[in-house]
Amino acid sequence: MSETDTTDVGTGRTDRDSNDGPLLEAAGLKKYFDQSDGMIDRLLGPASKVKAVDGVDFELGRQETVAVVGESGCGKSTLGKTLLNLHDPTGGEVRLDGTEIGGLSDKEMLPYRKEIQMIFQDPLASLNPRQTVGDIIKAPLEVHGIGEDDADRTERVRSLLDRVGLSPDYLERYPHQFSGGQQQRIGIARALALEPRVLIADEPVSALDVSVQAQILNLLSTFQEEFGLSILFITHDLSVVRYIADRVLVMYLGEIVESAPVDELFESPQHPYTQSLLSSVPRIDPEERSDRITLRGVVPSPMDPPSGCRFHTRCPVVIPPEDWPGTEEAFRFAFRFRNQLLSGEIDVENIETHLEATSGRATTEAVANEVIADAYPGSPADLPEGKRDAIESAATALVEGDEEEAGSIVSEAFPSPCERRTPTEHRHASDHAVRCHRLDPSAPGRPQRIGADDS
């Protein structure tokens, strides 16, 4: 989100600052993965691309912790690796303290690696099983020529182990001899050996027990204060986010849909996706529990992301078109029916077999009715006249095996502005940006403000 006027809540000032801009920033960052492998695939036609990160803008202030949250497969890990140039970005820019580092070669990147480091989700997998802890932590020192000689470097490694809460005597041990929490401490020691300014933490506590998670998070907090670290914290665990982050970016299918300071995001989430994510966080206090918003449908493939607003296929508050005659709820039910049909989730054969088994006979009409009952959440009787027919004829076409026809019927009968127009960024507050048509006063359709309707 191009926040030129960001009020960086988490920006602390340290004497290492060389200018006032953000320490790490990305503008329009893109990373597509080529699905084709080999020459023959390339000759056969344009390759399908997985759009793992698709136009991400963000800023990471000095000593700030920004969390990136989202479901698995939304591209948050890829974002982290692309920032570090472990993946070549497909497009966009990455600036570290004002210097463009996106797409630098390994050699050109070397000096910047001292500034930006990473810790990984699976601590054991990120440690070479054939190297001792000493070798592992010493590697960055050797690569960057830090320390006078081997003895000096060993001494540094010992003090690093001590700082992350491990005994310096563990130097000669192998990674598999440690517990998960200890392994992650080793990973942190390796990342901090170069005294970086930015730490990209890719789900650093997801693989750990809850009690150990807290210890690792505390360790990170301590180091943040000691070194003046900025942390980009990638996670799917919102309870962790609240605990560690200053600001949160919510990612869906390669895009950032909402960004806000952590307290604001938890108190008044604006994007329907964020709302459903937050409603799934377990709460001890029953007063605080909100109604759970369960997302239906599968996560669309990032190879062929939905048009317009990428969330429209699963959005619980999708916007009806302006000429929609019925209630908003009826539209949502119809739209869900449409999406189930379009994504091929309706298993006609199964319904047919089931019907045959229970009533002995399965006419097209009976199966079509069953399909509607199965995939349409409400009662089709609430739908306006013409639209009810559309549902019925689509169901009949589907049962008769004409999926294309069924698809075009529902697509035509139930269009939504959400699938036509890509939402632009709307600033809910000065430091709270959302991409959703509902919050955009100029958006088409008939949006009711979220919460205003009684669904």
Add this chain to the structure above:
Amino acid sequence: MSNDHTTSGRSDSGALDPDERERIARRYRDESPVDSTENRGVYRRIRDQLLSDKKAIFGATMVLLFVFTAIFAPMIAPYEQDDTFGINQGPNSYSESDVDGDGEMDRVWHVLGTDSFGHDLFTRIVFGARISLLVALTTVAFAFTVGTAIGLIAGYYGGLIDELLMRYVDFQWAFPSIILAAGLIAFLGGLGVTNVVIAIGVAFIDDFARLVRGEVLSIREEEYVLAARAIGTSDRRIMTKEILPNAVAPIIVQMTLMIPLAIIAEAALSFLGLGVKPTTPTWGLLLAEGRQYINQAWWISVFPGLAIMVVVLAFNMFGDSLRDAFDVKQSEVSEK
């Protein structure tokens, strides 16, 4: 996290005060690593498994015996390798000769008989072990060095480099190795141990290249390789320090399995007259010479043949057991 609104929001769980940090740190120090008995456990596990495997023990014993014979050949062999006695004498026969050079004729026992030149066959076979071992070890070392380098580079860089290198390896793989070796000897000119080593070594490169490339392809996707890249580690260091040590088990197994093949290849080349100089005692050469007299003196061919068979079998058995012992999946199942 240093700002006001966050610290106040989670003062109970935020940054630790030094005392608490020290307490946690101490707890971690007191806690011994998950199981200290497993220090260098992989090697112990492999040793234990090999010791419990009769095939492995038999193989290892024969291999050691072979190596011992090769090293101490002059002490083990009853006579000098060029001493001549009566020709084509059968096993367990005797001849008269002045072996100790004291001017008197001694009664000489030929356990395995003599060959068509009158050499004592047992002596020739014992000395032949030296050539076989020398050729086998240097050949495999040569093939390992070149093949591993090709496999590492092809697997790590991928793309065009991979295509080019592996197409060469495919070409070599499709080409019969004994013919390739024969062609190389013709190209290098002349007989001799060095040429044999180069010829067989080149013919074995593809096996190592394929194996190592396959290993590299899977290892380079490991997260610790990514972690090494994140640190800024150079490609060369990643290949030698991160990837290669993790591919060492299958490489060792491959080496033990290639040694018998090298012994056979050397014997085959000598048999064809393309190996070492005709006067050198090698098993292949003995086999070839005996061929002409197979009707009158079967022992000349049969005993060197048996020697080849036993040594090759021993190496194979040992190699197979070693591979089983290194097979992590299998051992994990049995441990749980």
